[in-house]
Amino acid sequence: MRRTHVAVAVVPAVVSAALLAACGSRSAPGTETVTPGTSEAAASTTASAGPGPSAPAATPTPTPAASLGPGEGTLSVVALDGYAEWGGVDPKVKWVGTFEKETGCKVSLRFYDPRQEEKPGDFAPSSFDVVSATPELGGRLMAEGGAAPLNTSLLTGYDKIPKRLRTLPSVTRDEQVYGVPYVWATNEVLYDSGKVRSAGPESLFEDKGPVLLRDRPLSLADAALVLKARGADIEDPFDLTDDQLDAAADLFREGDAGSRLFWRDPIQVVQAFATGSVRLAQATPYHADVLSHGRKPVKVSGDRPVTGWVDAWMLSAAAPHPSCAYKWLDFTTSADVQRKVSAWMGLAPANPEACTGAARRICADYEVGEPQALRDVHFAVRPEAYDKWVEHWSRIVP
DSSP: OOOOOOOOTTSOHHHHHHHHHTTOOOOOTTEEEEOTTSOTTGGGTSOOOOOOSSOOOOOOOOOOOSSOOSOOSEEEEEEOTTSSOBSSSOTTOBOHHHHHHHHOOEEEEEEEOGGGGGSOOOOOGGGOSEEEEOHHHHHHHHHHTOBOOOOGGGOTTGGGSOHHHHTOTTTEETTEEOEEEEEEEEEEEEEETTTOSOOOTTHHHHSOSOEEEEOSGGGHHHHHHHHHHTTOOOSOTTSOOHHHHHHHHHHHTOSSTTSEEEESSHHHHHHHHHTTOOSEEEEOHHHHHHHHHTTOOEEEOOOSOEEEEEEEEEEBTTOSOHHHHHHHHHHHTSHHHHHHHHHHHTOEESSGGGOSGGGHHHHHHHTTTSTTTTTTEEEOOOOTTHHHHHHHHHHHOO
16 A cells, blocks of 8 residues: 555544554665566566566476575565565664564565556566565466465464465465465445444445445455345355456446545545545444544444455565575564554554554454454455456546
8 A cells, every 4th residue: 555644633643653654655775666567677677566468378386495595695575565664664663674683684675556456567576585465466476477385384473373364365376375474454344423323335335425445456346245245146256257247346336426436545544534525435444443543433334244355475486585585484474573564554463473562452453363353254366357357447446
């Protein structure tokens, strides 16, 4: 998610700081923001999450590492904003330096914009060692042979992650593990209880609005859940027939012009409820927490099922520095690192042992470690016909 520094007057400083941290701009020496598909030359040195015009033929699957040698002294990391902090945004928020000191692997850090995932470009495996992958990007890397299967026995914190997250199709394929879950979240229905008596998933499409929805092609899966509740034969909202995909897209077009609005930056959700400009929104439990601390009457519907997503670290199939890469994967499964990223981003840590200190409130928002936390959640996976999802979404949100 993109980060922008914006003041939110309704939210106490201690709360707004955490949200704004998850939405602020960055720049620092030695880092680079990746722009997908900028040029043919850039394709060999920069990262992109786009599906491209067509998927290249899959390469042979490499064999997971049996053991680790000494670190190579350097590591190329491509990350979503906020997932690899060095203190450049807030001097108190940093863990990249700790990794360098502990391992001797100096980090070369670049960022990519997940909004570019639906645009042409390439993610050359030899141009990076590890990447924090959304379900869309992770699915693409696995399908195209850009990610390497992992030997999870080399990762000390891996078994602390719940099996449900470890075995999701967004991080596994053909009984091989490709991704190490890092943070996760659910898409909930938030509503202004001063304007709406109660709400459920169908309210996002049936309420008179204004309703704020997440600007992402995979939001079509939330419409699919509504169709399922109405009797459609849908088992997995991320696996739809052409007719079901058409029907899901049609739900977004219902209602008067302007009744359905779309957000990209999480700060837009807080601003919209704070100013009273929306009645409902598709957002996360953390949004509701921030607003409640700002004394806004925003509640979470709590209805199930819902959709969610897991972002994971993946290893390049042609990683130039595999030993340092495994050291990074091991480092990011630790409770200490996941505690920091959870508190910084307002997302649930994959490792429940991270739920102490600064992450305690975030974990309470997502009920991390509770039996119901992952129940009736359809976690996102890149659909096989993802290009059709992107095409439908471009007609909904030009």
